[in-house]
Amino acid sequence: MNPKGSSVLHNRSFLRLWIARIFSTSAFQMLSVAIGWQMYALTDSAFQLGLVGLAQFLPMLLLTLPxxxxxxxxxxxxxxxLCQLMESVVVLLLVLGSLQGWLGSLHLLVAAAILGACRTFEGPASAALVPDIVDREQxxxxxxxxxxxxxxxxxxGPSLGGxxxxxxxxxxxxxxxxxxxISTVLIFFVKTVHFVKKLDAVNMDTFLSGLKFVFARKIILGTISLDLFAVLLGGxxxxxxxxxxxxxxxxxxxxGLLRSAPAVGAILVSLILTRYSVEKSIGKTLFASLVVFAxxxxxxGVSHSFWLSLFALFLIGASDVVSVVIRSTLVQVNTPQEMQGRVNAVNSLFIGTSNQLGEFESGTxxxxxxxxxxxxxxxxxxxxxxxxxxxxxxxxxxxQKTYMAEKG
Known part of the structure; x- marks a missing residue:
């Protein structure tokens, strides 16, 4: 527990989790680059390259609720x-297969599917872990x-992988x-401080409880669905x-510069938000950020100037991260501790779907x-x-003026 007003990074468990996320997400990004590169080198097929993305997406679609x-x-x-340990084993086999020359396209697809399944279980648990180690006001x-x-x-991740x-x-x-x-070791030393209630036996009611909870609360359904459709159209x-x-x-x-511009804008604004977080007029700020994004x-789209295009992409990343921070906080604050995993799983499904279908929609x-x-x-x-x-x-x-939804 941290003294009120202290930096969230003074919480050693959160600091370990934060650093671990940088390493684990960078690893996953490097893997996406390397697997895609190797698949295309082995097959010279754009279709096989597309199957890599599908192999990662299908486990998320099928396993999100579990x-x-x-x-x-x-x-x-x-x-x-445990998920990161399993991912490490898969990557170790990829190392051995590459060095020894027995790695084929089928091996890469299986590896991508297993990594996708592990990330599906890791994502909601990792997101739900934050309220377990950080006080609600932080x-x-x-x-x-x-x-x-x-x-x-x-x-x-992508730069280093390339x-x-x-x-x-x-x-x-x-x-x-x-x-x-490195991420696995850091996660091992994370300590939780908030009690999590255990669920009753598995049945259809508990299996769908995350979806029922989301659809029964407009503040959460509106937040999650806004991400789905805004990202879907603005890709x-x-x-x-x-x-x-x-x-x-x-x-x-x-x-390369165009790809980096949104992330640069997002990092800059997210660092500002770590010091000056949005605490008032939450709803108006959320929609203002989406208007800027649009x-x-x-x-x-209309720019023919490289520098103007860079500036526009910088604004896209900067405004998007404001929206992301507000939406993720709204979901976590308005979800009971014992429901965090199921609700974050539904949120992950919506986000993953919007990213995947958004690219498909834009390309089509x-x-x-x-x-x-x-x-x-x-x-x-x-x-x-x-x-x-x-x-x-x-x-x-x-x-919405504050993160906590008004009762009644």
Whole structure:
């Protein structure tokens, strides 16, 4: 327990969890780069490359509800620890297979599926672990620090993975294994301080209880569904290769800078939020950030200037992280301790679906009408969703002044 007003990083368990997330997420990002690179090198097939993403997504789709149950039944720290141990074993086999030359496309798909399954169980347990080790009044700053960890990993992981595969995929796998082992050790020393109630026997009612809880509370349903539809329509980053090559004419170097710009904006703002967290007019700030996100998406779509495009992407990342921190804090604060795993599992499913389908939607729309119209339409769609949620479907979100929902 921390003295009131002290930094959340003074909590040693949270600090360990925060550092562990940087290492584990960076490892997963490196693995995604390395597995995709090796799959394409082995098969020279875009279809096989797409199967890697599908192999990671299907376990999440199938196992999300069981993962939530598990996170509310058993010690969450132990779940994260065991998942990362299993991931380390898979990566060790990838190292050996690469060095010894017996790794094939089927092995890579199986490895991607197992890693996806482990991450499905690890995600809700890791998210639900934060309220187990941090006092409720510190959750907004904890969410901001968590966002900074994720964004740091989103920059470091793919960049490091791309550099390491130059020396061979085994080098990227070894680095991923080292990062996972460091994370596993850190998680082992995390200590929880809040009691978690154990669930009754498994039945259909308890199995679906996470979904029932979310749909019975407008503040949580509005928050989670807002993420689903806003991200689904505003996925401009999926089209960055087209913009870099055909519109901005920047080549691979420009693509790298364009990919980094949203994460840079997100890291900068998340670090600001760790010191000056949003505590008042929560709802208005949430929707304002979404309006900025939508307008920045439109600006990026119509821009033919590389520097203006970088600025627009910076705004996309900066505004998105404000929305992410507010939404994740709203969900955690308004969810009972014993329901954290199941609700975070539903949240993970919505987020994962929006990311996967968002890329598919952006790519499909770009194929039909072109990258620029697709991006502008996506930004306009996000504006429409924002207005609908504000004034029609979930006005309770707009009037929300604090993180705790008003009773009655």
């Amino acid at each position: 993962a939530g149950q598990t996170a509310d039944r058993y010690d969450r720290r132990t779940i994260v620890y 959750l907004p700053k904890a969410a901001a620090w968590s966002a900074s960890a994720m964004q740091t990993a989103m920059i470091v 550099v390491l595969v130059v020396w061979g995929t085994a080098a990227a796998y070894i680095a991923s294994l080292a990062a996972l082992l 401009a980053t999926a089209l960055l290769p087209i913009f870099a090559e055909d519109i901005l004419k920047t080549g691979s170097l420009g693509l 307008l920045a998406t439109i600006l990026f 729309m770009a194929g039909l009408v072109g990258a620029v119209p697709a991006t502008v339409i996506g930004g306009l769609g996000t504006l429409v969703i924002t207005v609908m949620w504000m004034y029609w479907l979930f006005p309770v979100l707009r009037t």
